[in-house]
Amino acid sequence: MGNIIEFDNVSFRYEADIEGEMLPLAVDSVSLGIEQGSFVAVLGHNGSGKSTLAKLTNAINIPESGKVTVDGMDTSDEKLTDAIRRTVGMVFQNPDNQIVATIVEDDVAFGPENLGVPPAEIRQRVDDALKAVNMFEFRKSEPHKLSGGQKQRVAIAGVIAMQTSCIVLDEPTAMLDPNGRREVIATIKKLNKEMGITVILVTHFMDEAVQADRVVVMDKGRIIMDGTPREVFSESDRLIAVGLDVPQATQLAAALIKKGVQISSDLLDENECIDAVCELLRSK
Amino acid sequence: MPIISLKNLTHTYSAGTPLSVSAIENINLDIESGELVGIIGHTGSGKSTLVQHLNGLLKPTEGKVFIDGEDIWSNKKKIRSVRFKVGLCFQYPEYQLFEETVYKDISFGPKNMGMSKEEIDLSVRRAADYVGLRHDLLNKSPFDLSGGEKRRAAIAGVMAMNPKILILDEPTAGLDPKGRREILDMIVDYKKKTGSTVLLVSHSMEDVASVATKILVMNKSQVAMYGSVDEVFSRADELEKINLDVPQITRIFLGLRKRGIDVSADVYTVNEGCSRLLSLLNGGEC
Numbered sequence: 001m002g003n004i005i006e007f008d009n010v011s012f013r014y015e016a017d018i019e020g021e022m023l024p025l026a027v028d029s030v031s032l033g034i035e036q037g038s039f040v041a042v043l044g045h046n047g048s049g050k051s052t053l054a055k056l057t058n059a060i061n062i063p064e065s066g067k068v069t070v071d072g073m074d075t076s077d078e079k080l081t082d083a084i085r086r087t088v089g090m091v092f093q094n095p096d097n098q099i100v101a102t103i104v105e106d107d108v109a110f111g112p113e114n115l116g117v118p119p120a121e122i123r124q125r126v127d128d129a130l131k132a133v134n135m136f137e138f139r140k141s142e143p144h145k146l147s148g149g150q151k152q153r154v155a156i157a158g159v160i161a162m163q164t165s166c167i168v169l170d171e172p173t174a175m176l177d178p179n180g181r182r183e184v185i186a187t188i189k190k191l192n193k194e195m196g197i198t199v200i201l202v203t204h205f206m207d208e209a210v211q212a213d214r215v216v217v218m219d220k221g222r223i224i225m226d227g228t229p230r231e232v233f234s235e236s237d238r239l240i241a242v243g244l245d246v247p248q249a250t251q252l253a254a255a256l257i258k259k260g261v262q263i264s265s266d267l268l269d270e271n272e273c274i275d276a277v278c279e280l281l282r283s284k
Numbered sequence: 285m286p287i288i289s290l291k292n293l294t295h296t297y298s299a300g301t302p303l304s305v306s307a308i309e310n311i312n313l314d315i316e317s318g319e320l321v322g323i324i325g326h327t328g329s330g331k332s333t334l335v336q337h338l339n340g341l342l343k344p345t346e347g348k349v350f351i352d353g354e355d356i357w358s359n360k361k362k363i364r365s366v367r368f369k370v371g372l373c374f375q376y377p378e379y380q381l382f383e384e385t386v387y388k389d390i391s392f393g394p395k396n397m398g399m400s401k402e403e404i405d406l407s408v409r410r411a412a413d414y415v416g417l418r419h420d421l422l423n424k425s426p427f428d429l430s431g432g433e434k435r436r437a438a439i440a441g442v443m444a445m446n447p448k449i450l451i452l453d454e455p456t457a458g459l460d461p462k463g464r465r466e467i468l469d470m471i472v473d474y475k476k477k478t479g480s481t482v483l484l485v486s487h488s489m490e491d492v493a494s495v496a497t498k499i500l501v502m503n504k505s506q507v508a509m510y511g512s513v514d515e516v517f518s519r520a521d522e523l524e525k526i527n528l529d530v531p532q533i534t535r536i537f538l539g540l541r542k543r544g545i546d547v548s549a550d551v552y553t554v555n556e557g558c559s560r561l562l563s564l565l566n567g568g569e570c
Binding site: 044045046047093147148174175177178179180204206243244245247248249251252255256259261269270271273274277278280281284 | 326432459460461462463490527531532536539543554555
């Protein structure tokens with residue numbers, strides 16, 4: 001399948017502060033293609049440019065130089081902004097900042113209403129979207145009575161109801177507890193695998209990135225690593241050097257390798273690690 | 285004598301109404317001075333309700349809270365002094381910064397305590413050092429700081445009151461891995477320098493395992509476990525039953541045991557795990 005989003009040598013900087021001093025580039029000469037139907041995780045420490053990158057995908061940020069295209073549409077063309085946002089939807093970090101209505105189903109209907117979708121179809125879309133995120137039974141609830149994970153799933157339903165083919169999530173689990181995080185990640189995977197929606201997940205939780213098809217690592221506005229989770233996490237030293245972490249299973253393998261033990265460096269989770277250690281002991 | 289002692293502590297929200305719900309029930313707990321206690325438990329398990337009793341923000345529905353052997357509610361007028369003795373730093377404390385300069389913000393607590401100007405200055409600068417905040421930032425507006433610096437400034441505001449007990453509610457929430465490590469290292473360092481008792485509420489087992497001396501597990505309004513890191517994580521099965529994890533490294537060793545490998549599973553950090561496996565590979569004992 002082709003690329004739904006294409007970054008061609010894109011740079012972006014935020015406007016200067018009151019003193020007029022020019023700020024450094026937040027995104028620096030990035031070229032990146034996001035394949036239709038893929039699940040891509042974007043990792044990076046705070047200030048690495050990953051959120052700026054996310055906002056370049058649906059014309060919230062417009063490149064200073066270079067070009068971003070969504071389904072062939074140039075994001076710098078204002079006439080295309082609406083069409084672009086119908087293709088790429090966004091979910092942000094804080095669930096409390098993105099819920100606008102006082103009843104869950106009204107909130108999910110907000111997007112399609114703005115698109116001018118006929119009422120009967122809105123009804124159908126809202127019900128389907130709430131079922132997809134497992135929140136249908138809460139459709140009449142008041143959002144402020146929901147948990148953080150539930151609110152984030154309502155926000156995701158709001159994007160699904162707009163039937164965008166791509167969802168970009170900017171640290172959607174940063175403010176959630178472990179249960180909420182699990183709910184949201186399970187929902188995201190379902191959208192990708194079952195509904196074929198392209199997912200870009202900005203995060204700094206390594207256990208979430210491990211579940212993606214592809215991991216892109218950013219530092220100082222540039223892409224410094226790009227590959228499968230296995231390829232990226234096998235370079236634990238490089239990740240730690242840019243302020244990131246690797247799963248403890250991977251850390252353990254790296255520590256053993258440093259001591260001269262022959263063990264694979266690309267162990268991602270505990271089961272792979274247990275298998276590898278058992279293998280080592282057997283061959284001893 | 286324990287520095288914190290809870291006797292039959294119960295708190296019921298909306299008591300006497302149909303919405304009445306007990307957030308903590310009949311809690312008995314002693315915490316010794318100088319411990320660094322990691323508090324874990326699900327959202328809704330009663331963690332926040334518990335810590336808000338320790339400095340008198342919440343009044344027990346039943347039971348008593350003793351700090352330093354003193355019943356904090358024995359004299360209602362003295363409750364203010366408890367708030368200076370027990371510093372409580374909420375989640376996302378940077379949202380509570382409000383003053384014109386970082387210096388003024390950090391000095392808000394000490395000023396309210398009635399410290400002299402010199403004492404205030406000393407406390408502010410010392411607190412800035414504890415959290416690793418450069419002194420030239422003290423004259424800036426808190427709103428010009430980066431996210432990580434704001435978090436540090438807010439924590440410094442609590443430390444500046446020189447509390448005997450410092451309670452931090454998820455101080456690393458929302459930070460990237462490097463930021464998390466820095467804050468955790470800072471907390472350990474603070475405890476070492478001041479000898480204070482520190483309570484750390486966290487969702488991350490890995491974080492708790494790496495810094496805490498004791499772990500308190502809350503579940504369904506009760507204390508499910510309180511003990512050393514060893515004691516608590518060795519009950520991995522019970523933790524799993526209440527839907528809490530042990531660190532991944534511990535799960536690896538538990539998995540090895542299940543495969544019949546003769547290795548003990550009291551491993552909570554990667555370094556420890558590495559040396560255990562090395563001695564196993566070299567034919568040594570574990």
